[in-house]
Amino acid sequence: xxxxxxxxxxxxxxxxxxxxxxxxxxxxxxxxxxxxxxxxxxxxxxxxxxxxxxxxxxxxxxxxxxxxxxxxxxxxxxxxxxxxxxxxxxxxxxxxxxxxxxxxxxxxxxxxxxxxxxxxxxxxxxxxxxxxxxxxxxxxxxxxxxxxxxxxxxxxxxxxxxxxxxxxxxxxxxxxxxxxxxxxxxxxxxxxxxxxxxxxxxxxxxxxxxxxxxxxxxxxxxxxxxxxxxxxxxxxxxxxxxxxxxxxxxxxxxxxxxxxxxxxxxxxxxxxxxxxxxxxxxxxxxxxxxxxxxxxxxxxxxxxxxxxxxxxxxxxxxxxxxxxxxxxxxxxxxxxxxxxxxxxxxxxxxxxxxxxxxxxxxxxxxxxxxxxxxxxxxxxxxxxxxxxxxxxxxxxxxxxxxxxxxxxxxxxxxxxxxxxxxxxxxxxxxxxxxxxxxxxxxxxxxxxxxxxxxxxxxxxxxxxxxxxxxxxxxxxxxxxxxxxxxxxxxxxxxxxxxxxxxxxxxxxxxxxxxxxxxxxxxxxxxxxxxxxxxxxxxxxxxxxxxxxxxxxxxxxxxxxxxxxxxxxxx
Numbered sequence: 131x132x133x134x135x136x137x138x139x140x141x142x143x144x145x146x147x148x149x150x151x152x153x154x155x156x157x158x159x160x161x162x163x164x165x166x167x168x169x170x171x172x173x174x175x176x177x178x179x180x181x182x183x184x185x186x187x188x189x190x191x192x193x194x195x196x197x198x199x200x201x202x203x204x205x206x207x208x209x210x211x212x213x214x215x216x217x218x219x220x221x222x223x224x225x226x227x228x229x230x231x232x233x234x235x236x237x238x239x240x241x242x243x244x245x246x247x248x249x250x251x252x253x254x255x256x257x258x259x260x261x262x263x264x265x266x267x268x269x270x271x272x273x274x275x276x277x278x279x280x281x282x283x284x285x286x287x288x289x290x291x292x293x294x295x296x297x298x299x300x301x302x303x304x305x306x307x308x309x310x311x312x313x314x315x316x317x318x319x320x321x322x323x324x325x326x327x328x329x330x331x332x333x334x335x336x337x338x339x340x341x342x343x344x345x346x347x348x349x350x351x352x353x354x355x356x357x358x359x360x361x362x363x364x365x366x367x368x369x370x371x372x373x374x375x376x377x378x379x380x381x382x383x384x385x386x387x388x389x390x391x392x393x394x395x396x397x398x399x400x401x402x403x404x405x406x407x408x409x410x411x412x413x414x415x416x417x418x419x420x421x422x423x424x425x426x427x428x429x430x431x432x433x434x435x436x437x438x439x440x441x442x443x444x445x446x447x448x449x450x451x452x453x454x455x456x457x458x459x460x461x462x463x464x465x466x467x468x469x470x471x472x473x474x475x476x477x478x479x480x481x482x483x484x485x486x487x488x489x490x491x492x493x494x495x496x497x498x499x500x501x502x503x504x505x506x507x508x509x510x511x512x513x514x515x516x517x518x519x520x521x522x523x524x525x526x527x528x529x530x531x532x533x534x535x536x537x538x539x540x541x542x543x544x545x546x547x548x549x550x551x552x553x554x555x556x557x558x559x560x561x562x563x564x565x566x567x568x569x570x571x572x573x574x575x576x577x578x579x580x581x582x583x584x585x586x587x588x589x590x591x592x593x594x595x596x597x598x599x600x601x602x603x604x605x606x607x608x609x610x611x612x613x614x615x616x617x618x619x620x621x622x623x624x625x626x627x628x629x630x631x632x633x634x635x636x637x638x639x640x641x642x643x644x645x646x647x648x649x650x651x652x653x654x655x656x657x658x659x660x661x662x663x664x665x666x667x668x669x670x671x672x673x674x675x676x677x678x679x680x681x682x683x684x685x686x687x688x689x690x691x692x693x694x695x696x697x698x699x700x
Contacts, residue, residue: 137550143234147547150390158228158235159548162221164245165297166544169217169537170631172252176209177624184621186591188614189607199591200268204259207271211529212372213252216294218537219331219379220244221544223301226324226382231317236303244297251290258283271369275345275361284346291338291368298328298335319396319403320389323382326406331375333414337367359426370417373525376533378409381450383536384492387543388458391485392478395461395662397453405449412442419507422516436509444504451496452674460665472669483553487539487563494567495532498574501681502527505688514692519588520581523574530620531570535563538627545631551638559630566623572616580606580613582691 139145143156182202185193194202228235235241258280262268269279305317305325317325341364348356385402388394396402418435421427459474468474479485502524505511515521542559545551553559580586584606586593593603593610 144232149547152229153232154229154548155232155234157238158224158233161235161238161241161245161300162224162229162544162548164242165217165221165224166541166548168245168249169214169221170541170628172209172213172217173534173624174628175256176206176214177621177628179203179206179209180617180624181621182206184614184617187593188610188617189593190611190614192592194591196591200270201259201262204262204268204270205256208255208259210534211271212290215376215379215529215533215537216290216372217248218540219327219375220248220294220297220301222379222383222540223298223324223328225540226320226327226386227301227304230321230324230386231304231308233304233308235300236307237300241297241300244293244295244299247293247296248290249293251286251288251293254282254286254289256286258286272365274365275348275356275358278349281346281349284342284349288339288342288346291335291342295332295335298331301328316399319399320382320386322403323378323385323406326410327375327378327382329410330371330378330414334368334371334375337364337371341365341368359424362421362424363427366417366420367414370420371414373529374409374413374416376529377413378406380491380495380533380536381406381454383540384450384454384488385457387484387488387536387539388454389461390543391482391488392458393461393465393467394454394458395464397456397460397662397667401449402453405446405453408442408446408449412439412446415439416443416503416507419512419516422509422512432509436507436512440504440507447500451500451677452670454492455673456667456670457662459667459670460662463665464660464662468669471672474669481560483559483563484539484542486560487535487542487567490563490567491532491535491539494535494571495528496677497680498571499524499528499532501684502578504681505685511688511692514582514688514695517587517589518581519586520578522588523577523581526570526577527574531567531574535567538563538566541627541631545634545638546641549635549638550641551634552641553630554633554636554638555630558626562623562626562630566620566627569616569619569623573613573620576609576613576616580609582688584609 137145137159139156144153145156146153179202182193183199183206185191186199186202224235224241227233259268262280262283265278266280267273267277269283273279273283301324305321308317316322341361344353345356345361347353385394385396389396415435416439418427418432418439422432422436458478459468462468462474462477467477478489480489502515502520506515506521506524515524542553545553580593580603581588584603585601586603586606587596590596594607596603
């Protein structure tokens with residue numbers, strides 16, 4: 131497809147990947163290319179609007195007028211949080227299904243129809259946001275009723291969601307055919323993770339249809355009113371659920387890439403699968419933290435969602451946080467690549483952008499996005515975070531430093547293993563993940579810092595001058611200089627990724643598996659017959675202790691900050 135591929139297929143359309151050993155059929159490979167490239171286009175569009183948004187929040191530049199801010203912010207959010215993510219996630223479903231199982235993609239025509247419908251919906255949403263005029267409001271992501279948005283926006287969102295549902299069906303059909311033909315075989319872990327991701331995705335997408343269809347009918351006049359409480363409750367099924375799809379897809383990519391690039395093994399199949407099942411039942415309930423101040427939900431509802439149910443999702447995350455680095459450590463030690471406490475980590479292929487992007491995604495998501503997500507999900511601490519810029523910092527930590535980095539790592543290998551093109555601009559490809567991750571980490575820390583310690587709000591284009599208030603945020607001004615510089619570097623890092631991807635497709639040399647570099651260091655095969663759990667995982671245990679200590683310190687600090695706003699006694 132597109133004439134970029136250098137691969138040759140047998141008479142039935144299959145080929146064997148020289149690096150992974152996977153048997154890949156052209157039907158799945160073409161769709162991975164189509165959805166992956168579309169995702170990168172959405173990433174580029176969203177990145178352009180990121181520049182305008184960041185340079186407006188940095189009031190030294192103050193690029194946009196307040197009237198334009200939400201329009202640009204909505205374009206940024208929809209293209210990066212929705213279109214970049216979900217197009218990429220459909221590609222991941224096809225990799226986790228047809229690629230890993232070595233099968234044809236079932237219902238390939240339906241996959242093409244799904245792409246056409248999704249792309250149409252994305253174009254309509256972008257056009258609706260860009261042409262918004264008063265009294266309609268640029269919808270951002272929440273677009274809370276009774277605030278009106280263009281009816282075309284709701285129509286575009288419905289079309290996109292329907293397209294995503296259609297695009298997911300070939301993945302489920304592939305799984306169904308695999309189970310019919312091999313009823314006694316267990317799905318590989320990566321396929322199992324993709325399967326759970328697909329179920330959570332369908333749940334979120336159906337929630338989106340239940341939300342947006344009646345809202346569209348309200349906007350075109352079929353309903354005279356729309357219950358705001360119903361809208362908020364239903365909206366967050368997709369509003370937060372779409373981010374939980376990101377989480378599961380990202381973790382599936384972590385398992386896949388650490389195995390392919392670092393030689394990781396699975397420390398325990400049962401434990402990792404149990405963690406995915408816990409996500410299936412509990413992860414979407416985390417959306418409750420958006421409604422903590424909502425008067426229509428009961429105290430019992432809040433406590434169930436933000437405590438008991440949250441523990442199930444947090445336990446699952448903790449399992450993956452140990453299982454993935456433990457599998458990497460044990461796998462590398464089994465191949466004689468891990469001396470001492472952290473030799474398995476130092477000897478890893480850090481000059482490989484696919485590997486470095488994956489490992490930084492794991493670290494930054496855990497320390498910046500995971501810990502803050504647990505704190506925000508608790509009923510009491512949520513009050514100090516929710517309407518401040520710290521919340522924006524949290525979801526940039528999860529979606530941008532976590533998921534986007536993981537997807538970039540996967541894209542680097544899609545270019546090589548699927549398109550058959552070697553990376554262009556290799557020196558820049560090696561530093562790109564470090565530039566992007568470093569700048570985004572600094573950006574995220576600044577957002578959290580000014581949000582928690584200064585209370586800078588998140589829903590207003592300006593910071594120092596907020597009409598109608600007597601608050602002074604002037605002490606936060608110096609931190610926005612750091613924020614602005616970090617934003618520019620992060621946007622540069624993102625633009626560099628898009629440039630490398632496009633240049634690789636257009637000018638990249640034919641990829642030869644022999645040119646991977648140190649194959650013995652990167653390849654997943656090898657090792658001896660010793661059971662994997664008999665290898666030392668003391669390095670991972672040490673890292674987990676560091677993570678838990680950080681968690682406890684930040685937890686205590688946030689409770690201290692919360693206590694400073696309470697006045698007890700005279």
